[in-house]
Amino acid sequence: MRVTLLTLSAFILAAYPFRMPAQWTFLDLPVESQAASVSQHIGTTDITVNYSSPAVKGRTIYGDVVPYDQLWRAGANENTTITISSPVTVEGQALEAGTYGLHLLPTASEWTLVLSKDHTAWGSFFYKKDMDALRVNVKPRACPMTEHLTYGFTNSTANSTTLNLRWAELEVPVNIGVDVHAVVLAGLDAQLRGLTAFNWEPWYEAARYCQDENIAPERAMKWVDVSIARQPNFENQALKATMLEEQGKTAEASALRKGMIDGANNAQLNTYGYQLANQGKTDEAVKMFELNTKRNPKDPNVFDSLGEGYMMAGKNAEAIKAFKKSLGMSPPENVRVNSVRCLKKLGVDTTGYETAKK
Numbered sequence: 557m558r559v560t561l562l563t564l565s566a567f568i569l570a571a572y573p574f575r576m577p578a579q580w581t582f583l584d585l586p587v588e589s590q591a592a593s594v595s596q597h598i599g600t601t602d603i604t605v606n607y608s609s610p611a612v613k614g615r616t617i618y619g620d621v622v623p624y625d626q627l628w629r630a631g632a633n634e635n636t637t638i639t640i641s642s643p644v645t646v647e648g649q650a651l652e653a654g655t656y657g658l659h660l661l662p663t664a665s666e667w668t669l670v671l672s673k674d675h676t677a678w679g680s681f682f683y684k685k686d687m688d689a690l691r692v693n694v695k696p697r698a699c700p701m702t703e704h705l706t707y708g709f710t711n712s713t714a715n716s717t718t719l720n721l722r723w724a725e726l727e728v729p730v731n732i733g734v735d736v737h738a739v740v741l742a743g744l745d746a747q748l749r750g751l752t753a754f755n756w757e758p759w760y761e762a763a764r765y766c767q768d769e770n771i772a773p774e775r776a777m778k779w780v781d782v783s784i785a786r787q788p789n790f791e792n793q794a795l796k797a798t799m800l801e802e803q804g805k806t807a808e809a810s811a812l813r814k815g816m817i818d819g820a821n822n823a824q825l826n827t828y829g830y831q832l833a834n835q836g837k838t839d840e841a842v843k844m845f846e847l848n849t850k851r852n853p854k855d856p857n858v859f860d861s862l863g864e865g866y867m868m869a870g871k872n873a874e875a876i877k878a879f880k881k882s883l884g885m886s887p888p889e890n891v892r893v894n895s896v897r898c899l900k901k902l903g904v905d906t907t908g909y910e911t912a913k914k
Contacts, residue, residue: 593607596712596719600641602639603719605637607705609632630659635676638671642742644733649692651690656689657672697727698725707722741772760795762776776799777796797813826848829844829865838865841865845865855885856891863878
């Protein structure tokens with residue numbers, strides 16, 4: 557009988573069935589080193605690591621499974637990758653936004669983190685040094701036993717985070733920094749060219765952010781002016797008045813503030829009073845609360861706010877009168893609770909108010 561190669565192959569497969577290694581499969585089947593992902597948001601920047609997670613399984617990892625002085629994919633299967641949506645620093649070195657292949661070069665002491673512009677390769681087998689985007693030294697340290705290789709973020713602040721690789725009894729920390737203000741300002745330029753830029757709110761929000769963070773005052777003034785041009789209102793005019801005052805233009809600020817206060821409604825005056833109080837301008841805050849009670853004498857909430865204003869100013873007798881006035885007007889539950897709580901702080905017996913509610 558003539559035996560063809562195809563016949564022989566069929567015989568071998570029938571006699572010695574086997575399963576192809578999971579990483580070679582063409583179908584969506586379970587794999588031993590499962591895929592994982594971890595992300596961290598810093599300011600407006602997203603940092604994401606995608607990797608496959610091998611297990612220790614009783615093996616000696618470093619110096620054996622992961623040889624020293626050889627580039628390692630820092631995971632299993634395809635490239636471990638890190639994606640950053642905005643420019644960052646990695647151990648103090650600048651890195652542009654993008655997706656990078658993440659590799660490690662381990663030694664018995666200090667290691668090297670290598671980020672490659674080629675992020676689509678299989679592991680580290682096709683690594684080319686001329687594709688490096690960044691190389692930095694990182695120092696591993698001991699950690700509790702971790703069976704499966706894991707990435708995570710720790711010590712996150714408003715402008716930084718630490719990416720940690722843990723496997724076996726070793727942890728490799730990588731410090732990442734974000735110039736949040738620079739990223740935000742660059743992003744605002746793009747956002748303020750979209751459809752929403754025809755509204756007053758985005759320009760106000762941009763100016764408000766700069767004002768609150770004490771950055772880019774010239775741009776902030778330009779943006780608040782655009783907001784006012786779109787639709788003048790209490791919020792954007794109040795912001796501009798504050799900015800003018802800080803620039804020493806007090807007369808211009810006073811004129812603008814008078815106009816906005818004259819046209820303010822109940823909620824706006826109340827909010828403005830608390831804003832002044834938060835700025836430490838207690839006397840001005842009290843004036844706003846007093847003005848609001850004159851304009852809205854039947855609203856228990858404005859008397860509750862006036863009481864809080866008096867408390868901030870240390871005028872406890874006046875505060876007690878304001879809270880009692882509010883409680884005598886059948887206030888909403890949240891207002892009643894606050895007035896009672898404040899009276900208790902002032903040493904007033906509130907039994908009558910609580911009994912009346914029951």
